[in-house]
Amino acid sequence: MRFPLKFTIAQARHRAKMERLGRKRYPTVLMLEPLYTCNLACLGCSTERYTGKLADRLPPEKCFEAVDACGAPIVNICGGEPCLYPELKELLEGLFARDKHVIFCTNALKLEEKLFGVVPPTHRLLLMIHLDGMRETHDYVTNRAGVFDKAIDAIKKAKKLGYHVYLNTTVFRETKIEEVEQLCRLVDELGANGILVSPGYEYQSVKNDIFLNREQTHEKFRAIRAFAKKYKINATPKFLDFAAGFIELPCAPWSTVNYTPKGWKAPCYLIEGEGYFQDFDTFWNTVDWNYWESRQDTRCVNCKMHSGSEHSAVEEAMKTLSGKLQLAAWSLGVGV
Template sequence: MAMPLRQTIKVATYLIEQKLRKRDKFPLIVELEPLFACNLACEGCGKIQHPAGVLKQRMPVAQAVGAVLESGAPMVSIAGGEPLMHPQIDEIVRQLVARKKYVFLCTNAMLLRKKMEKFTPSPFFAFAVHIDGLRERHDESVAKEGVFDEAVAAIKEAKRRGFRVTTNSTFFNTDTPQTVIEVLNYLNDDLKVDEMMISPAYAYEKAPDQEHFLGVEQTRELFKKSFAGGNRARWRLNHSPLFLDFLEGKADFPCTAWAIPNYSLFGWQRPCYLMSDGYVPTYRELIEETDWDKYGRGKDPRCANCMAHCGYEPTAVLATMGSLKESLRAARETVSGSR
């Protein structure tokens, strides 16, 4: 397991505290969107289709930090849009890190080399760079040539300066086991990023490309073949063993949408990062007033083919904590770095 031991211990301690407090719903990580504007228009993205007035808005620092503190989550993923377009993104990160929150700043890396000097390396902070494939595949995904090369250059520079660097890779039905293996081998062995996150793409209703999202069986087949031959054990994947079992069809469980809540310019989004059925101003309202039972595969047609990490990784983590066998497995793999 690629997650640093210190972070693993903090998250495990947090989960134990929630259990002792008998809380049945709590956040593992907040998806924070301090803006919707982006400097790319990715074919599979459904997050930036907003009126021009909304795209010009930037969340104030106090509001962004306050939302995370309100939730109590130990980790934050700053998304968007492109977070590096926010003029005070460094201050948002600084204040969250000062409170010992683990912060992942998601970026397409087009501005990363230019903005990198505004940040300070910390064990509580990582750049999470979007890389969907090797050069041709990635540039096609983001609809712009040269993005892959710039992202690679930025990753190398960030690593040189001592930053933790993780990657996010999203896969579609145009991917094959070979394309998955090629990009993860490159990230793991050549760029030597600290951790890699992977996920099948979610079928956003507003995404420009509606033809290339994976179905459940396609997802399982893709990852089963990609993980074969010892690849899964070798790659530094930032996922629980059970979630990886889930991706390749060895395990199945429901999503846990409430565990990775989304906070944006509009407020707390119902029910999850991927679906927007409305917004509420407080975290308590999100948790207490959302009908969580009506979402998930077999309940809402929009969930039918979803196997995204933001819905199912929390389920895997909670199932791990509830099983001595799985807890020992996760602990062993955290220490050994293998799966």
């Protein structure tokens, strides 16, 4: 399967519950950023995500309040680098106790020191390790030599210890499709569980012109879509169709709500400059979701990020029997 069975069941149950309640919009994933502190300053990252002071981190109880308020079954712990969070063990154990599944996004530099032997493997924990290319490319993107090799070592050890491990690759303007396929093959070579491939978001605070416009995204993802069935790519067929420009989809920013050291970020994990809310209800009822769904904002023109579009891709697939069958086959790991 693409994901652990209980992870997939938790998502399906949540969706069914929201449908029974008649909810058109609902969070499926909480993008939880407990800190804006990082040990890297990658080229494609928003500057706020690596310039924060550790003293400004969220205490675990604030994280738990956010988790309980939004009700999503999946918590994506990002940041910043979550391995630097001093209360990491308390945070993870508290999430598991709340029946949550956790995607742990990390550059892997501190995994062995901060996670291995501290939090044992569980079906509730998915390690998502960033690799934005093979050795030369990834070390360039991360601005530090040796990061690729450190990540590979961490992946090998994580798999040996029994963790669920996924790769996360961002596609930039200069990304070579051949290298993306190399990473897909690397997943199999390392015995990892899959790879998420997504176009990078054009953060306003990033000065380097490294991002894709819509046409470039379509070109690259048509090539990726062509070989995707051979590999364990963890993006649904409809999302890949959308990224390739074969179909259009509305955005669903409300499906992946973002809680940060500054509060609830409006409208999503990506957009800068729209402000923060201190309580969930005000955030949920104040943001103009109709506007952001429409992708009419200039900051949304080139965005085809997985975080805003995957929910819409699943919704599109569920409209037809063929789409449902395709999604079911994909979930079981059978082609795209």
